[in-house]
Each structure stands twice: as C-alpha cells, then as structure tokens.
Amino acid sequence: MADFLKLDVRGFLPPQVLGFVHKCAREGVKIYMAGGTIRDMILGREVKDIDLTVSRDALALAQNFAETVHGTFILLDDVEKVARVVFEGYQIDFAEFRKGSQTLEEDLRLRDLTINALAVCFADDKREVPLTLIDPVGGHADIEDRLIRFITGQGIIDDPLRMLRAYRFAATLDFKIDPASREMIRRYGALIKNTSVERIAYELNALFGAKNSYPALRWMAEDGLFPTICPEIEDMCGVQQYGYHHLDVYGHSFLTLYYIEKIEANPADYFPDKYKGEIEDYLQHDAKSVLLKWAALFHDIGKPKTAEEGGEKFTFYNHDQVGAAIFANFARRLKWSHKHLEFVEKLICLHMRPFHLVNILRSGEVTPRALGRLIRETGDELTGLFVLAMADSLAGLGPAKPDDCEALLVQLFETTLTFYKEKVKPLLTRPRLITGHDLINIFHLEPGPFFKVLMEELEDAQVEGRVNTRGEALDWVTARLKEDKCSPHRKGAKCAKEDLE
CATH class of the missing domain: 3.30.460.10 (Beta Polymerase, domain 2)
Incomplete structure (x- = not known):
C-alpha cells in the first residue's frame, strides 16, 4: 500500500x-x-x-x-x-x-x-x-487498517444495498468489516427487502466473483443478511449427516464453497498438472467460476426437505433433484438469466453422479455405457461437475468416508475425459450413421420422444464398438425394434406413456 x-x-x-x-x-x-x-x-x-x-x-x-x-x-x-x-x-x-x-x-x-x-x-x-x-x-486510516466501515447508519437507511456492498468490498479487497458496522447490518438487515432484486443479484454475483469470497459470505450469513435474501440457506442449519460428513449440511455447504475457491486458485493442487490449463480455460468462460460457487453453496439445499432418520444414519433420497428445484426458484426470484440458472441447476442435479461411479470404480470398472451417459448428461460442463465433486469430497471428513475418495475422483475424471476424447468426440465430428428421416422412411416410425432414446442408445452402441457402419446401424435398429416395447412407435400405433420413459 x-x-x-x-x-x-x-x-x-x-x-x-x-x-x-x-x-x-x-x-x-x-x-x-x-x-x-x-x-x-x-x-x-x-x-x-x-x-x-x-x-x-x-x-x-x-x-x-x-x-x-x-x-x-x-x-x-x-x-x-x-x-x-x-x-x-x-x-x-x-x-x-x-x-x-x-x-x-x-x-x-x-x-x-x-x-x-x-x-x-x-x-x-x-x-x-x-x-x-x-x-x-x-x-x-481505515485503508491502512484494512477495514470496511459505514459512515453513518442513515446511509444504510437511504440505500440498503450498501450493506451488500460492504461484504463485496470486504471480499474484493480482502478487508475485514468493522464490528460496529456489522451490528448496523444486523439492525437494518430487513431493509434489504426494499431493494430491487436486480440490484441485489448484481452485488451478490460481484461478491461471488471475488477470488476469496468465503469469509465475507460467512459473515453475511452470521449477520442475518444472507438468510434475509435467501431463507433457504438457513434451512440447512442443524441438519445432521454423519457418515461421510463431519459437519451439518449448512457447515458442509460453506466448506464446499471454500474448497471451490481453493481449487479455482490452483487446480494443480487437486488434479494432475496436465489438466491445469484445461480447468483454468473452463473457469474463464461465461462466469463459470462464479456459477460453480453458487452450485457449491446450494448443492445440498435439498437435504432439509428430504431428510429421513433411520437408526443411526440419515438418508436424503433425491435431494439432488429437490435441491435443483429449490435453487431454480431462488434464481428466478433474483431474475437470473435462464442460461445461468440452467447451469447451476444442472450441476446440483448431477452432483452425486461422480460419487455413484466412484463406488463402482472402487470395486471394478465403469462401463463405456455409464461413461457415455455421464458425458451426454453433463454436456460442456463435465469439467465443472468434477471440480464441484472434488470440493464436495474435500469438505467431508466423516468417519465413514474412505481414504481414496479424492484419488478415485481424479481417476474417474481422467478416464471420462480420455473416453470423451477418444470415443465420443470423433462421433460428434462425423455424419450420423442414420438420421431421424431414416427412422421415418425406412422403419416407418412416428416422430416423438422415442427418437431421442433410440439415437442415444445407438450412440452407446457405437461408443462400445458394437456398431461401426451404416449397415450395422440399420441392423441394430431392426433388432431393437423387434423388442415388444418398441412396437407401439410404428406409424399408426398408439404409444403408451411408459414406452417413452
């Protein structure tokens, strides 16, 4: 200075x-x-x-x-x-x-x-x-002391958004907030509801955009301002997990955010050095660094709604799906763009998938079909999903957590990325062996959701090496359609709802 x-x-x-x-x-x-x-x-x-x-x-x-x-x-x-x-x-x-x-x-x-x-x-x-x-x-003097301090309480009353700005400046400048100023926020925090959601969303994203936003976000939660803006956050307090976790859902979610920032600051500390550039390139595009932090903080937001106690353990079945819906409602309240909402929603929805595959990897080998499905569902966000999974794993230190979690996540990431580059990506750059027109003209199928199912299954067959030519693709579809459950998709036939699932 x-x-x-x-x-x-x-x-x-x-x-x-x-x-x-x-x-x-x-x-x-x-x-x-x-x-x-x-x-x-x-x-x-x-x-x-x-x-x-x-x-x-x-x-x-x-x-x-x-x-x-x-x-x-x-x-x-x-x-x-x-x-x-x-x-x-x-x-x-x-x-x-x-x-x-x-x-x-x-x-x-x-x-x-x-x-x-x-x-x-x-x-x-x-x-x-x-x-x-x-x-x-x-x-x-306050700059020398690295201190954020309000000039007057009246300034907050005149514009309550100044409370959010205090945390944002604390994060971007790596300052602390004067205790008396934090007390003002506790006193006037409810006034933030009088501020437009667009201004709130802008300040929050600016805060999350700081390289070290974790301390300021914790202070904002402790001072009651974050729960005022997002009451769902407070629902996670006191929800115990045990097993893989040493913290309740609230503490674990903030710790996951902490580790996201650690990974973003130096990916090579957590992933092989050869992927450092790839991860950094991914994070630099379209606010993905900021959006990953949102996904980290909200990834378990569905657990309070799905918690069930059974003996000495808790279960949270479908908390990923429930949590994605809760986050989507929050993002709509703040009038997020549809693109950014969908990004975070997708990562929350899929955040358990790497751990399911790690369990399979621990006892055997993940099948090409499972890898293909993961790649298809994540799309361009495969790297982001594994960054989130690594932070999620690092934030859990419960007695039931195996010691090899992070190592297996890295192994799965490498396996999936290699599979994508060697098997899936070449398919995407070549013309399809058959098209939707072929399904209509050759096989007399009615256009509908089953087309997508059929084409994805054909892609799996290609990735696995079972189909390599157009002739083999036509034979595969013929054999597939001989299955009874596919017959309703012929032209003129009525299709039962379960056939589309």
Whole structure:
C-alpha cells in the first residue's frame, strides 16, 4: 500500500483526463477526483474507473470531454447529474455534488463507506505542487487498517444495498468489516427487502466473483443478511449427516464453497498438472467460476426437505433433484438469466453422479455405457461437475468416508475425459450413421420422444464398438425394434406413456 504523500496521483491518469481536469481548473470549475479511484490508487490497484466530482455542469463537461477524446457519452442519472464517458478502456464518471450538497466534504459524508469518501482537488496544472488528500471521515486510516466501515447508519437507511456492498468490498479487497458496522447490518438487515432484486443479484454475483469470497459470505450469513435474501440457506442449519460428513449440511455447504475457491486458485493442487490449463480455460468462460460457487453453496439445499432418520444414519433420497428445484426458484426470484440458472441447476442435479461411479470404480470398472451417459448428461460442463465433486469430497471428513475418495475422483475424471476424447468426440465430428428421416422412411416410425432414446442408445452402441457402419446401424435398429416395447412407435400405433420413459 502506497503512502499518499509519496503517491504520484497525476501519474495514474491518462494524459487526456489530466489535461482536461487542468483545463477545467483554469476555467474556474472546482473539479475533484474522488471515491474508489483514490482508494484504489492508495492500494496500488490498477485504475480504469475514474470518478470526477465537479461543482457544476457535470453533464455538459462530460459531453465536452467525450467529444474531445472521441469517446462514448452515457447519461446515468439526469436528476443527480451523473454521466459516464468510455474511451480506450477507461470509464470516466462525472457527477455534481450529491443530494444538494454545497461542498465536497458534505458530498463525501453522504457516501457509503469511509474508504470511498476520499478526494483530491485539481486546483492548477503545476505538477510539482502536491495534491492534498481530502479525508473528512478517516477513510485513509481505515485503508491502512484494512477495514470496511459505514459512515453513518442513515446511509444504510437511504440505500440498503450498501450493506451488500460492504461484504463485496470486504471480499474484493480482502478487508475485514468493522464490528460496529456489522451490528448496523444486523439492525437494518430487513431493509434489504426494499431493494430491487436486480440490484441485489448484481452485488451478490460481484461478491461471488471475488477470488476469496468465503469469509465475507460467512459473515453475511452470521449477520442475518444472507438468510434475509435467501431463507433457504438457513434451512440447512442443524441438519445432521454423519457418515461421510463431519459437519451439518449448512457447515458442509460453506466448506464446499471454500474448497471451490481453493481449487479455482490452483487446480494443480487437486488434479494432475496436465489438466491445469484445461480447468483454468473452463473457469474463464461465461462466469463459470462464479456459477460453480453458487452450485457449491446450494448443492445440498435439498437435504432439509428430504431428510429421513433411520437408526443411526440419515438418508436424503433425491435431494439432488429437490435441491435443483429449490435453487431454480431462488434464481428466478433474483431474475437470473435462464442460461445461468440452467447451469447451476444442472450441476446440483448431477452432483452425486461422480460419487455413484466412484463406488463402482472402487470395486471394478465403469462401463463405456455409464461413461457415455455421464458425458451426454453433463454436456460442456463435465469439467465443472468434477471440480464441484472434488470440493464436495474435500469438505467431508466423516468417519465413514474412505481414504481414496479424492484419488478415485481424479481417476474417474481422467478416464471420462480420455473416453470423451477418444470415443465420443470423433462421433460428434462425423455424419450420423442414420438420421431421424431414416427412422421415418425406412422403419416407418412416428416422430416423438422415442427418437431421442433410440439415437442415444445407438450412440452407446457405437461408443462400445458394437456398431461401426451404416449397415450395422440399420441392423441394430431392426433388432431393437423387434423388442415388444418398441412396437407401439410404428406409424399408426398408439404409444403408451411408459414406452417413452
């Protein structure tokens, strides 16, 4: 962390911005750089978002700057006079003093956190003149102490989302939250219900996007804010598991999230080094790193609803299916995109599958059909499923857990990936041996769900090496259709519901 007195603040700014603020100062406009920009400079972080606060004419200045640098002007708030200019990878926000403030200090005291209430004033263009830090609420000291602190409780009342932002900043900056501020959250937590779900979802995903979100999420749960947003989380408290597990469902779910972050930080600590690049590439696409954390936290959310006690053990039959439905309801409440909802839902639904196959692997060999089914059901998320399974396994240290769980998961991952690359992927790059038109024209079948079943079974036969040519495929379908249960799918015949299952 840099000493502000030794910090070359002007050196952080692109020349276009520095020239413009000096021009404004010469023309009598009080212009300040404020907020998170100063915080990030002190912390030595890359600065791409620059917040400028001006005494007047923010929108006109933003328009003028956009024209000067050939950037894009975006109006953010016509009432509060806030606009953004985007150019060359930078975001420059222009804003007037907020909520009728007459001075910058009044403006800074209305902000959310002390670490975001810092500013410098550009009074002239003399580079040799040091800039003075304006710090009315002790933000610089809190940065030195790595502490998140609210300025006032009224700030939370004015915008309850600030509570979520506190945890998000704690996670992204690796700070702790001031105890008095956590007490404010416990007092005002119910107010989060007055915030739009879109804003809540954005902040939650930003929090989950931090490399080390686990501590902040635990604090948020302890302070009651997480259960207020997602009551289902609290249902897991006190639900005992025993067997493979040493924690209740609640503790185990958070520990699984902890291990997801450990695996994402260094996959080679948990999987063979040759897969490190493959796993890292997978995690970099389409928010999969964030979505895997959601899957980890919710993977056992169905257990409270399915728990049954039998003697000295508990069972949770179908908790994966029930849990996927519970998560889907939560995601719809927060108006998640359908794509992201389906991703997490799928992983929750399938999270037990690797463990079932590990049990088979422990006593023998997993069949090509079972591997093919796993690949078909996971689709592009095979790597994600095994990352989740590894975190789930590491988070269980119960007395009944075999010592070879993680080693067998790695073996199964390697076996499945090799099987996909050598057997399944080549099939996907070649034309099908037979098509749906063949099923209609040659075998006189009615189009319907049975087509998918038949084509998947044919694919299994190809993967197993039992079918290699079009002639063999036609013979296979002929033999398959001789089975009595397939006859209803002929044209003109009525199909019973059980025939489609």
